Amino acid sequence: MAWLQNLSAVYNFIRPVLDIAIIAFLLYKTWELLAKTHALQLVKGAGLLVLIFIISWFLKLNTLQWVLRILGPGLFLTIAIIFQPELRRIIIRLGQGKLFSQDSKQRIGELEAVVSAAQYLSRKKRGMLAVFPRKIDIKNIIDTGTIIDSDISCNLIETIFEFDGPLHDGAIVIQYGKIAAAGCFLPLSEQKTLFNNLGTRHLASLGMAEHSDAVVLIVSEESGAMSLAYDSKLEYNLSSYIVTQKLKGLLALEDLVESGQEKMSKGKKDSAGEY
Numbered sequence: 001m002a003w004l005q006n007l008s009a010v011y012n013f014i015r016p017v018l019d020i021a022i023i024a025f026l027l028y029k030t031w032e033l034l035a036k037t038h039a040l041q042l043v044k045g046a047g048l049l050v051l052i053f054i055i056s057w058f059l060k061l062n063t064l065q066w067v068l069r070i071l072g073p074g075l076f077l078t079i080a081i082i083f084q085p086e087l088r089r090i091i092i093r094l095g096q097g098k099l100f101s102q103d104s105k106q107r108i109g110e111l112e113a114v115v116s117a118a119q120y121l122s123r124k125k126r127g128m129l130a131v132f133p134r135k136i137d138i139k140n141i142i143d144t145g146t147i148i149d150s151d152i153s154c155n156l157i158e159t160i161f162e163f164d165g166p167l168h169d170g171a172i173v174i175q176y177g178k179i180a181a182a183g184c185f186l187p188l189s190e191q192k193t194l195f196n197n198l199g200t201r202h203l204a205s206l207g208m209a210e211h212s213d214a215v216v217l218i219v220s221e222e223s224g225a226m227s228l229a230y231d232s233k234l235e236y237n238l239s240s241y242i243v244t245q246k247l248k249g250l251l252a253l254e255d256l257v258e259s260g261q262e263k264m265s266k267g268k269k270d271s272a273g274e275y
Contacts, residue, residue, distance in 0.1 A: 020068035028262045047141055064090075110177060112151040112245055117157035117228055118219050121201045127201055127221030129186065134213045141208070142173050145184030152179055161219075167266070171216070187211050203230035215250045217243065 014076035049068070057063040114130055121128045131141065146167060150156060150182075152174065160167050166250050170183035186204035209229040225237040230250055231258040238246070 001070075007150040010100050015122045022113070034036070039227050107251070108248070110174070111251070112244065113152050113154045114157060114174060114217065115155045115240055115244050115247070117161075118217055118243070120154075120158055121161050122224040122240075124162065125221060125224040126170075126219070128157075128219035129205060130157070131171050131173045131184070131208060132215040132217070132247070132269070133173065133175050134215065134251065136212045136214070136244055138173065138212055138214055141171075141184050141186065141212075142175075142181045145170055145173070145181040148172075148182050150179045152177065171208075186216075190266055202227065202229070202234060204235050206232070209233065215247065216245070 014138075022128050023226070032090070053065070055061075056068065090262050118128055131138070149247075156179065157172065160172060167183035171186055172182045173180040173184055187201075187205035187207040187210075189203045189207065189210060199220065199222060201220065204256065205218045205227075206229050208214055208216050210232045213231070218227045219225075223237075226240065226243050227234060227236045227238060228243060228246055228250075235246070
């Protein structure tokens with residue numbers, strides 16, 4: 001039984017390292033999640049209260065400790081209420097959807113078909129919204145539209161958005177190599193007071209980027225500008241080249257993204273910017 005004792009000794013030796021590594025990983029993922037949902041203010045507020053309490057305990061500031069014990073629970077509850085939308089997003093982001101299962105070349109071809117349709121609609125100044133889910137399941141969004149479950153086709157996308165049909169004002173969802181649904185309703189951004197100059201499509205795409213990790217491609221009906229919304233931000237008026245390259249990276253196709261600033265500059269518009 002000596003080998004069991006040796007195995008136990010080895011485990012006892014690596015256990016603290018394993019313990020710390022798992023905790024570090026969880027803390028890192030939690031921080032990453034909070035950063036994406038703009039909930040860092042919540043963490044900072046809670047951390048400040050904890051820090052003040054520790055200082056008051058260390059310096060034996062009894063009156064301050066007494067005040068914190070009385071007000072602490074109420075303050076935490078107030079913070080939770082104020083940041084309730086952020087907490088909701090964190091819970092939503094804990095749900096994991098399926099990743100794309102096709103090979104990269106097929107995915108690139110489908111992606112380029114979507115961008116080609118966006119280019120065509122941009123020239124004709126016809127609005128468009130295309131949602132690309134990533135890890136978080138957006139079945140609740142798909143359920144608001146009409147199930148299509150069709151192969152991705154440039155002509156089909158153009159048909160949906162070129163004419164004033166029942167599906168024109170909603171969004172299409174691109175999932176698992178299919179147009180999963182069309183005419184889907186997206187949540188409006190809670191930052192709408194900061195973007196009074198944006199239309200409903202842009203506010204809806206930004207709202208989708210706030211409530212999930214999806215990437216949304218937008219074509220403006222007023223100007224024909226193509227934009228991308230992701231990670232709670234909006235990049236406005238991008239060229240088709242930059243849209244394609246960014247989508248490849250955002251949809252985990254980094255290995256197929258063309259490298260080099262020279263190639264990126266070929267398609268960059270002078271008016272491209274981030275909001």
